[in-house]
Amino acid sequence: MDFLPAHMRPERSFQGLILTLQRYWADYGCVILQPYDMEVGAGTFHPATTLRALGPKRWNAAYVQPSRRPKDGRYGENPNRLQHYYQFQVILKPSPPDIQELYLRSLAAIGVDSHLHDIRFVEDDWESPTLGAWGLGWECWCDGMEVSQFTYFQQVAGVECAPVAGELTYGLERLAMYVQGVDRVYDLNFNGRDGAERVTYGDVFLQAEQEYSRHNFEFSDTAMLFEQFKMAEEACKKYLAAGWRDGGNRREHLMALPAYDQCIKASHVFNLLDARGVISVTERQSYIMRVRELAKACGEAWVHTEAGGAA
Amino acid sequence: MPDLLLELFSEEIPARMQAKAADDLRRMVTDRLVAEGLVYEGAKAFATPRRLALTVHGIPVRQSDLKEERRGPRVGGPDAAIAGFLKATGLASIDEAKIQRDPKKGDFYIALIEKPGRATLDVLADMLPVIVRTFPWPKSMRWGQRSAKPGALSWVRPLHTITATFGLETEEPDIVKFAVDGIEAGQTTYGHRFMAPAAISVRRFEDYEAKLKAAKVVLDPQARKDDILADAKQLAFAQGFELVEDQVLLDEVAGLVEWPVVLMGSFDKEFLSIPGEVIRATIRNNQKCFVVNDPKTGKLTNKFILTANIEASDGGKAIVAGNERVIRARLSDAKFFYETDLKTRLEDRLPKFDNIVFHEKLGSQGERIKRIERLAAEIAPLVGADVEKAKRAAHLAKADLLTEVVGEFPELQGLMGKYYALAQGEDAAVAAACEEHYRPQGPNDRVPTDPVSVAVALADKIDTLVGFWGHDEKPTGSKDPFALRRAALGIIRLLESNNHRVSLVKCIDMAWNFGYAMNDAGIIVQANRFSADLLSFFADRLKIQLRDQGARYDLVDAVFALGGQDDLLMIVRRIEALGKFLDTDDGKNLLAGTKRASNILAIEEKRDKRIFEGAPNPALYSLAEEKVLADAIDLLKVEASVAVMNEDFESAMSAMAKLRPAVDAFFDKVKVNDDDPLVRENRLKLLNEIRAATRAVADFSKIQD
Structure with missing residues (x-):
């Protein structure tokens, strides 16, 4: 890494860290995608993971995904919690036999030396009720801090994974705080420069955290959101129904991706409603079920597309 | 006689599953050996985060030969019968059979079947793959290219290598030849993930264990626990402190490392303003570290003890510094939660309980709290408690469920209620009841003695029992999701150890009439519909308690059979006297x-x-x-x-x-x-x-x- 200019080094630059990870996984042979252009709660929602994890075809991809968790907003006052943050997502299908080594080498690439630090794989089974998905894996700890999630997908969108994909999710802000030695996320050096040229994470995102917290907790238009949920749900079903070629025989689907966009939409709208506290405990369960039904139907459609492995 | 060494080397096995898995492996292999007629001398199993290992020593080299005589059809019997006999016995022709003379019933054929014992190595090669394939992991998964096909191996996490050798101490052992889903058994394993990752060739258990140790792996979980405990105590002691021992945490931590390295870190003293239990929960649950007491004050000091998995090149400085940063962030959160909680009075949290469902048939938490309040006020005079204090305590006792700290650490429910009640100037008995009304939590838990705590504890438990019983939600078999058995036992112990006379039937009636009697259709339902059944549930609990104490539980029936017995204290007294008399x-x-x-x-x-x-x-x-x-x-x-x-x-x-x-x-x-x-x-x-x-x-x- 000595050839890297100082401002690109992962231990002093947030963007340097991201670029190093991208470079590492590109060298492995992943396609480096850009973030999905919709609001999602986690990198897993990107169709490059949710849908591409299904079906028999090889698929190796890596990308940054901005993730929105409206409930986690703290008006910029908490040093670790954000309603918008970045995940770095790697999906490898089938999961290679040396996937743990690959992961550890990626940590080495961003300056985490496994002879100096205590790196551990601690049981953490993953389940997404909204995606109808589950897998087994770990939280990866570095000196007691969770820096990544590691999952072998067993089922996604209600469909058994065959073959199984391995998913790595790096919490970029946490990882950067660790390697930069910073205790408050807003103090992260974003661009790796010093003095007047230095841009911090706070310079980029603090105002956004304050504004979105206000929006998510106090002002989001719930009447509109309830309506949007219904519209997205209906649209998803409509596109799914219309996508089957030749109607009845359900052999080939031609609109799985647009339908899935509406599923993502419904999921995010639900998260916004949830943050406003306008969904009761019992209703909450039924909303989650409704999103899951959409996700499952999209998974079913996807495995009948070309990329999903339909003959 | 020869020994078997078996190792299943995988990616990290969840700590909580390791002990049972080692036990299952030992049991499955030895049961199978015995079923094959191979009696062994001894067996021991081990687990680390990355391997299950088993040694079985003193197994015979081969099974004994078996000889069997099988009776066939009579001489001159139908051809079909003779053909069937040949097929069943494996004889080539009927000439190979003996003829047994029998003057009364006629002569018949006898086949002598000799089944030579198989070599143990072959028996092992047949049984081990079956054991791997049918291993009872609580949760297992598929992985890699092979998971595309049906029938792929399922394991707790990806299985990488299998070591299986069989042989005498004096000879080069044989490899037990088998393969499971493409993994061939051999004699190669690996050391510590970071400190000694190279391949190791092993022969038998003795050199296996020693070579692993040299490769920075302590195979025996008990040895890892002993090391961690001794080092942790020593580190604390060296600074004039003492370790707060924690068996459950020790078990877990020993399942997270192959080479334990115990280190001590510290945190800012300002965090000691948070209740010790909150600090401990934060450090223990989230970071899996031990906390440390200062013997001079009897309270926590600003130290913690962590167990790393490597001997770091800087002696652990970076690891301690990293853990300290995480713990600082966690304690900042905890302190923030605690201080936020203190800003809201407990009673001001109550309206929110109206929107929280306790159970679909039993209404909201808010309704439940109101019922407990009324019941506690009625029970108070029966147990010598001040009625107003009992009401106040019941009013506040559940409020901490909606605090931030309890949201984060549910196991601190009750305790936080006490702290917050004291902080807002409640009477000491009221505050104590916020914590103690959950007790006793089991047969060995302390029973509250303060009358206010007793009144609220009884009211809470009776309300729960009556509610579930009246709605026909009773425990069945091993299923008791609402811990009703524990509640009934708690009531028995509260009354008995505090010498309180209470009519259970009256309490059941009161609890029922306060909140449940009117059904959705507006019809009053009487408690007597189920109270006899509930009373016999108490009798069953009492029997189990007496049995556990070694007392004569059969006397419970003799007393309950008299009818009209619903005063547990009197029942217990009567049983005691009767037991003595019958001696x-x-x-x-x-x-x-x-x-x-x-x-x-x-x-x-x-x-x-x-x-x-x-x-x-x-x-x-x-x-x-x-x-x-x-x-x-x-x-x-x-x-x-x-x-x-x-x-x-x-x-x-x-x-x-x-x-x-x-x-x-x-x-x-x-x-x-x-x-x-x-x-x-x-x-x-x-x-x-x-x-x-x-x-x-x-x-x-x-x-x-």
């Missing part, structure tokens, strides 16, 4: 006499198809023993009923003891089935009197000999 000669003989009377009565009542009830006629007594017995019964009736009325069960038993000689003498000298039917009837009535008189204390017929 004496008088007690044993009286029990025998009473049972004899009951048996005779049962037979005669069946024969005559009538019962012999009512007072005997003194004019018909012809023998002195009859008269004496009748007098003794009359005396007992008076004495025992007075004693029972005074709840003096010891005296009641003494009165019973006086009956014994009269009963013995009666059976000794008197023939019950006299030829004169009137005399016979009179004597049977007298026997019935024995039975009736002893019922002053218990139903003796329910007592086991």
Whole structure:
């Protein structure tokens, strides 16, 4: 890494860290995608993971995904919690036999030396009720801090994974705080420069955290959101129904991706409603079920597309 | 005799599953060996985060040969029968069979089948892959290219290598040749993930364990625990502190490392303003670190102890610094939660409980709290508690469920309630009840003694039991999701150890009428629909408690059979006295006499198809023993009923003891089935009197000999 200019080094630059990870996984042979252009709660929602994890075809991809968790907003006052943050997502299908080594080498690439630090794989089974998905894996700890999630997908969108994909999710802000030695996320050096040229994470995102917290907790238009949920749900079903070629025989689907966009939409709208506290405990369960039904139907459609492995 | 070494090397196995998995592996392999006729000398299994290992020593080299004679069809029998016999026995022709002469039934064929024992190596090669494939992991997964096909191996996490050798100490052992889903058994394993990742070739258990140790892997979980505990104590002691021991945490931590390295870190003293339990929960649950006490104050100090998995190149400085940063962030969160919680009074949290469902049939948490409040106010005078304090405590006791700290650490419920109640200036008894009303949590938990705590604890548990019972949500088999058994046992222990007299039936009625009696259709449903059933649930709990204490639990039935028994304290007292009495000669003989009377009565009542009830006629007594017995019964009736009325069960038993000689003498000298039917009837009535008189204390017929 000595050839890297100082401002690109992962231990002093947030963007340097991201670029190093991208470079590492590109060298492995992943396609480096850009973030999905919709609001999602986690990198897993990107169709490059949710849908591409299904079906028999090889698929190796890596990308940054901005993730929105409206409930986690703290008006910029908490040093670790954000309603918008970045995940770095790697999906490898089938999961290679040396996937743990690959992961550890990626940590080495961003300056985490496994002879100096205590790196551990601690049981953490993953389940997404909204995606109808589950897998087994770990939280990866570095000196007691969770820096990544590691999952072998067993089922996604209600469909058994065959073959199984391995998913790595790096919490970029946490990882950067660790390697930069910073205790408050807003103090992260974003661009790796010093003095007047230095841009911090706070310079980029603090105002956004304050504004979105206000929006998510106090002002989001719930009447509109309830309506949007219904519209997205209906649209998803409509596109799914219309996508089957030749109607009845359900052999080939031609609109799985647009339908899935509406599923993502419904999921995010639900998260916004949830943050406003306008969904009761019992209703909450039924909303989650409704999103899951959409996700499952999209998974079913996807495995009948070309990329999903339909003959 | 040779030994087996088996290792299953995988990616990281969850800590909580390791001990059982090692045990399962030992059990499955040894059971299978025994079933194959291979009796072994000893076996031991081990687990680390990355491997399950098993050594079985002293296994015979081969199975013994088996010889078997099988009887066939008669000589000259139908061809089909002979063909079937040849097929079943594997004989090439009927000439190979012996002929057994039998002059009566005719001669028949006998096949001599010799089954030579197989080499153990082959038996192992057959059974080990089956064990791997059927291993009972609580959760298992598929992985890699092979998971595309059906029938792929499932394991807790990806399985990488299998080591399986079999042989004598003096020789190069054989590899047990088998493969599972493309993984071939061999003799290569790997050391510590970071410190010694190279391949290691192993022969048998002794060199396996030693080579692993050299490769920075401590195979035996107990050895890892011992190391961690000793080092942690030493580190604390060296600075004048003492480790807060924690067995559950120790078990978990030992399952997260192959090479434990114990280090000490510290945190800012300002965090010590948070209650110690919150600091401990934060550091323990989230970071899996131990906390440390200062013996001078008896409270936590600002240190923690972590267990790393490597000897770091800088001696652990970076690891300690990293953990300190994470713990600082976690404690900042905890402190923030705690301080935020202190800004809201407990009672101001209550309205939110109206929107939280406790159980779909039992309404909201808000309704539940109101019921408990009313019930606690009614129970308070029965247990000597101040009514207003009991009401106040019940009002506040659940409020901490909505605090930030309890949201983060549910196991601190109650305790935080106490802290917050004290902080807002509540009476000490009220604050204590916020914590103690959950107790006792099990048979070994402390029972509260403060009357306010007792009142709220009873009200909470009775409300829960009555609610679920009245809505037919009872525990079944091993399923008791709402811990109703624990609640009933808690009530028994609260009443018994505090010597409180309470009518359970009355409590059940009150609890029911306060909140549940009116159903959705507006119809009043009576508690008596289920209260007898609930009472017998208490009787069952009491039996189990007595059995666990080694007391005579069969006496529970003898007392409950009297009917109208719903005062647990009195029931327990009566059982105690009865148990003592039955240990004496008088007690044993009286029990025998009473049972004899009951048996005779049962037979005669069946024969005559009538019962012999009512007072005997003194004019018909012809023998002195009859008269004496009748007098003794009359005396007992008076004495025992007075004693029972005074709840003096010891005296009641003494009165019973006086009956014994009269009963013995009666059976000794008197023939019950006299030829004169009137005399016979009179004597049977007298026997019935024995039975009736002893019922002053218990139903003796329910007592086991």
